[in-house]
Amino acid sequence: MCRLFRRIFDADPQGRRYLFGRISLLWNLTYTYALCLAAAGGQVSLTPARPERKTDNMEVQFTPEQQAKLSRMAAAQGRAAETLVQEAVERLLNYDDWFLREVEKGLAAADRGEFVEHDDIRKMIDNRYPA
Amino acid sequence: MLVRWTKPAADDLSHICDYTEERFGAAQALRVALAIYLR
Numbered sequence: 001m002c003r004l005f006r007r008i009f010d011a012d013p014q015g016r017r018y019l020f021g022r023i024s025l026l027w028n029l030t031y032t033y034a035l036c037l038a039a040a041g042g043q044v045s046l047t048p049a050r051p052e053r054k055t056d057n058m059e060v061q062f063t064p065e066q067q068a069k070l071s072r073m074a075a076a077q078g079r080a081a082e083t084l085v086q087e088a089v090e091r092l093l094n095y096d097d098w099f100l101r102e103v104e105k106g107l108a109a110a111d112r113g114e115f116v117e118h119d120d121i122r123k124m125i126d127n128r129y130p131a
Numbered sequence: 132m133l134v135r136w137t138k139p140a141a142d143d144l145s146h147i148c149d150y151t152e153e154r155f156g157a158a159q160a161l162r163v164a165l166a167i168y169l170r
Contacts, residue, residue, distance in 0.1 A: 102139070109137040116141040118134040121168055124141070128148060129161040 060085070144168075 062070065074081040109115075136144075144167060152160035 102143075105139045106137045109139050114138040115135040116138060118136065118168075121136055121141060121144065124145070125148075125161070125164045125168060129157055129164070 070081050070084060074084055077084070144164065147167070148160045148164050151163045
């Protein structure tokens with residue numbers, strides 16, 4: 001585990017930010033839960049601090065394997081499985097938007113006649129990485 | 132079959148090379164570049 005942390009800290013600034021984010025989230029949740037417990041004399045359940053704006057529920061079916069993996073990941077990160085799914089969908093939608101924008105850029109370049117010959121790409125590779 | 136690349140696609144390949152080279156070294160970057168080129 002220490003080796004893993006050291007690898008993250010040494011080699012991956014994004015991983016470091018992610019790790020600090022998770023630790024910070026975990027600390028905030030623990031602290032909030034402790035305050036709630038103290039205020040309610042131990043009889044409290046965790047609920048969102050403020051209601052989120054939501055549309056009608058959408059039901060999504062998972063295979064048992066997907067569900068098990070999701071549950072394990074949620075437990076490991078100390079987060080709700082639903083939150084992870086929402087995050088995954090958000091990433092998918094953002095990626096799709098980005099991909100379509102990039103395709104549009106390519107089509108626009110093609111319309112303007114901005115091409116690079118296949119052989120020139122090979123030359124670029126050979127120049128970058130001479131044998 | 133004539134293959135031509137759009138300018139953004141050529142730029143993308145160059146960025147992929149930069150990224151791969153920075154993280155995994157020149158040999159891996161060459162492998163990735165050729166894999167994309169030959170596809």
